[in-house]
Amino acid sequence: MTLPSATLVAQSALSGLFIGGLYGLMGLGLGLSWGLLHVINLAHFALAFLAAYLCYQLASVGGMDPFATLALIVPLCFAFGVALQWLLSRFDLSPLNSLLATFGLTAIVEAGIQGVWTADFRKLETPYAALHWQVGTLYVPAAELVTLAAAVGLSFAVYAAMRFTDLGRALRALAEDAPIASAFGIDARRHALVLSGVCGALAGIAGVCLALSFTLTPSQMYAWIGVVFATVMLGGLGSPLGPLAAGIVIGVSEALTSAFVSPSWAPIVSFTLLIALLLARPGRA
Amino acid sequence: MSLVHRVARGVAALVIFVAAGAFAQGQPPIRIGSTLALTGPLAATSLVHKVVGEIYVEQLNRRGGLLGRPVEWIVRDDQSKPDLARTLYEQLITVDKVDLLMGPYATGAILSAMGVAQRYNKVLVHHTFGIPAQAKYDMQFPAWSLGPTPEVSVPNTVFDALAASPAPPKTIAVVTSKFPSVHFMSLGARDVAKKRGLNEVLFLEWDFGNLDYGPIAARIKDANPDFLWVGAIGLEGNQLLEAMSKIGYTPKEHFYMYPAPGPMSKSALARNALSMTVFEEHPPFTSAPGAKEFIELYHARAAKAGIPDTAVEVQAAASYTAWQILEAGVRGAGSLDDKAIGAWLHTHPVDTIQGKLRFDGPHNYGDDLMRVKQVQDGHWVTVYPAAYAAPGATLRVQ
Incomplete structure (x- = not known):
């Protein structure tokens, strides 16, 4: 067996870093919803894909710059998140039941996407897709770099908001002990609506990043569920920085497995890491 | 009367x-x-x-x-x-x-x-x-x-076409999805390539539904084969092409087993990509009874159904x-x-x-009627064998 070249290893690691950033970005909203609201929101993936299709539509047909579509998509996704939390709160669902309910919603959104855009492949053609920089022997694609920057920026922004703002402190208090937090005057319902809206907005941003780098087809949303769930569990439920770190660890590990061994071994990595973590720290997830 | x-x-x-x-x-x-x-x-x-x-x-x-x-x-x-x-x-x-x-x-x-x-x-x-x-x-x-036995006959047809081209390949990389109907064809291609004296410089497999093609592209670039056999189905071929493009690599000669026909022919990255066909919208296929009427009807109905690529293939x-x-x-x-x-x-x-x-x-099963087609100027055209080639079309190499 010959060892891969340094360029191959470095380029693969870079690729893993970028995909890991996207795992982290997808997992950020999911993890916050799961950890702080106790809602395992599978519709997060559907919302991200809906946002990706909206970006495709606005940019391809409407002629907007893909990044400008965020001005419309983010508020829409925020509203979707608020509406979803309002709906779920009417039923007082357990986390497991929220998983089932949002799975149903995911199927409905998928059918809606298919009804509007058909099941065929849709590719957002933008100048950003071909834009890249060469650093030595390595190639750095612009769209993926933007995704990674968004993931890092948003993760730290959410971390700062959770740590240094009254809203963040209130949300953490509610997650810790809702009755006591309420006794101190925190409006649990209003805060949950805001947080769910933020998670929706994060899904919207992830969706735009998806549209920049990936060809879209409605059923593709299911391909992300396993690895993003592993990312969230590995990173810690409700943690703002955990999913980013876990996503990068998984992405780079998968990429290096592909470079050194075989791409067919790569999917095993994320779940092996997850199982190892659960064995080492059973209370983590 | x-x-x-x-x-x-x-x-x-x-x-x-x-x-x-x-x-x-x-x-x-x-x-x-x-x-x-x-x-x-x-x-x-x-x-x-x-x-x-x-x-x-x-x-x-x-x-x-x-x-x-x-x-x-x-x-x-x-x-x-x-x-x-x-x-x-x-x-x-x-x-x-x-x-x-x-x-x-x-x-x-x-x-x-x-x-x-x-x-x-x-x-x-x-x-x-x-x-x-x-x-x-x-x-x-x-x-x-x-x-x-398509795992033998189809690769042989592809390699016959390449052997007749101006630059027959000497080295091959076989990269393939593990999607069943694709995987066995790729394994067949490995065997046929070996028997025909092609030097295999890379063999890779990935699971259907793979999300990151970057490392696969990097390994192909590292191996730099004369001919790249991609056992891809649906959009996998496009995803790999995009990943190769992002690291500044263009394959010399490249074949895709079951590509999504529209997206691949419309992609600028798929220039000269090869695949298999039983029918394309050009003679001699269009001379078959009923073919022209079907093509016209299909164009209209596919457009109405929202199918982006309305070509009959x-x-x-x-x-x-x-x-x-x-x-x-x-x-x-x-x-x-x-x-x-x-x-x-x-x-x-x-x-x-x-x-x-x-x-x-x-x-x-009767005869293997698979022909070799190539993306030329944004369209699939049959290039091999000559009797089924589009008028004036021959296999192009990079």
């Missing part, structure tokens, strides 16, 4: 014709049942089969239907799930009591439907079954003219072929009896838009 007699005979003929038509209209329809993956990961391609089926049934009814009866097509959504396809075919036979079956899309669902058809002794004509050795039922009839042609086989079988047998239809098809070749198909070989 006097003018009065001639008029009288003409009126009588007209009355008989109208009465026969009215009788046919009064007959209960012949019901043909099938499933298609109208939702799920295979839905994009299944939509092609749905449009083609609707076109064919309309054409058939305009021609007077089958055996003097109109034809009705009942299609259920198997959601891209072979297990659901099995259940739905059971229902079509036992609850809906359809007269005939048409196959689903794709290999997994066809295999499921085949088991049900065998249990009820029904003829199953199918569009795109990719692993002939697994088609063990005597009354299944393939429209996908791969021949009985492999999938649409295979689908149309399947309906031609079923119609020929029923007309040839003169009955809806499955055993009679099966017996007729075993002994009679059928003229289709992809050529003459016979069902007397191993697993009811």
